[in-house]
Amino acid sequence: MASEQRILGVVLGGASAEHTISVRSARAVMAAVDADRWRTVPFAVSRSGRWLTPEESGLTLNAIELGAPEEIPEPHARHSALIAPATVAALLQCDAVFPLIHGSTGEDGMLQGFLETLDVPYVGSGVGASAIAMDKARCKQIMRDVGIPVAPWIVVRCDEWRDDPTGVVRRGSEFGYPQFVKPSRGGSSIGISKIDSREEAAEAYAGAFACDSEILIEEAMSAVREIECGVLGSTSQGAPVASSLGEIRTKREFYDYTAKYEDPETELIAPATVDPIVGRRMQDLALRAWRAVGAEGMVRADFLLGADGQLWLGELNTIPGFTSASMYPRVFEVDGLPLNELIDRLVALGIERHQRRHSRPSTGREARR
Ligand SMILES: Nc1ncnc2c1ncn2[C@@H]1O[C@H](COP(=O)(O)OP(=O)(O)O)[C@@H](O)[C@H]1O
Ligand SMILES: [Mg+2]
CATH class of the missing domain: 3.40.50.20 (Rossmann fold)
Incomplete structure (x- = not known):
């Protein structure tokens, strides 16, 4: 054995x-x-x-x-x-x-x-897809290009902030308040603020710049539910599959660091109760987002769902959590794929990709000679 x-x-x-x-x-x-x-x-x-x-x-x-x-x-x-x-x-x-x-x-x-x-x-996405999904500024641009709805945003670089903070606050104010301010390449809601007025802007922008050299200023979507969808590559190089949906419920103002890791009142519900038409649309958007960034293996697509059924893709995670409380393994468990089989599938996909790459003609120096 x-x-x-x-x-x-x-x-x-x-x-x-x-x-x-x-x-x-x-x-x-x-x-x-x-x-x-x-x-x-x-x-x-x-x-x-x-x-x-x-x-x-x-x-x-x-x-x-x-x-x-x-x-x-x-x-x-x-x-x-x-x-x-x-x-x-x-x-x-x-x-x-x-x-x-x-x-x-x-x-x-x-x-x-x-x-x-x-x-x-x-296991999982390659260099390019990982880098894009991690970078909210670039990822949102691609999502918009392929017609996936995202909350309106602008990107501000640290040199713009250094040279003209008043101008940045003015540009940011065009979204109105409340608004979200976040580092482009962050996670766990670290460096993210939800601000209610122009007076809070400078501190929030500086806080986000402490985490990254580029930040996003985003219109806050109101009365939203937070719904997550897992995507898993299929073993046959064919279409990826989207999982059942899961819902995050927090009593806090948004799904901040405390809500994610410290607040015992945060609930992860799987499967989520969502109108079936909206649910299918969300799964379709998750699959389209997967293709748009060239993801492989696994992705967790996080959505905001408005009261009227409107959807916005929040972000893509190429290495979702796998703790016993994490949503990605839970939604696949709901779909009848226990964690050990999910891992097997993901590892098999990684090995397949490696084999495929080796069976392709080299694009390196030898090929050019
Ligand atoms: N435009 C927005 N409208 C409403 N809520 C938002 C918006 N952007 C972020 N949030 C809230 O902030 C949380 C974290 O934002 P997100 O962009 O997912 O960053 P992170 O990568 O740190 O998880 C979301 O789960 C949501 O609760
Ligand atoms: Mg998030």
Whole structure:
């Protein structure tokens, strides 16, 4: 039996604010994987971006299992390399890698690029789709180009803000209030504010610029429900499938960091009760958004649903949460796909993509000679 076991690397932790969630997602995936078929090897990354060895990663996860904080420690050696040669060698031993670092450096194409360079099969979207989905300014532009409704917005760069803050506040005021202010490449609602007046603008814009060099100022959609839809690639290179819908309910003003991770009153409901016509439209929009960014493997598409059935795509997440409370695995569970089978499917898709790439003629130097 053990000889049939293949190696699945799981990359977790990382520099983003979603470090703890990543640890939880990875633990849930490792616990659910079919152990007869896969031996999981953890690759934990500290907040400063340093990779622990698989042995250190395993010890850290064991300690967390026994009650230590869900935090990847910095490696002991003061001047340790970002990644030790032995850790790279262990990555190269993997039959597939499941990147489970949410947010910057894990979900934005950087980790995907590293795995491409190592030529290791991995789960989920490639470099380009990951980078676009993470970047709200670019992603919304593409959504608008393909006719997917999004809340009206403008993008402001930090040099514009530095050179003419009064002009930026004036431009922002054209959306009226309340309005949302957010970093373009953020997550977990960090750096996001909902403001009710022009007087609050400067502080909110500065807060968003503390997280990114580009920010979005958006019209606030009112009386909205927050509905999420999972999309999963099919194994046959054919059409992806959209899941049942899930709903987030918060008593807070919006789905902010506290609502996401701290407020026990936040509810995740799956399946959501939505008018079937609106639900199908949402699933169709999720599939169109998937195609528009060139996503692979998995995406969670987050929507705002107005009282009159109007829909806006909020954002796309290429590495959705996989914790026991997370929506992406829950909506597929509702559809009859338990977590271990969902993981199997995602890993198979990553391996298929890798094989497809190798069967294509090279576009590199050899091809040009
Ligand atoms: N234009 C908007 N209208 C209404 N609510 C919004 C709008 N933009 C963001 N929100 C609220 O803020 C939350 C976080 O925004 P989102 O763009 O999804 O950023 P993040 O990537 O940090 O999750 C949403 O789940 C929603 O509650
Ligand atoms: Mg969001």
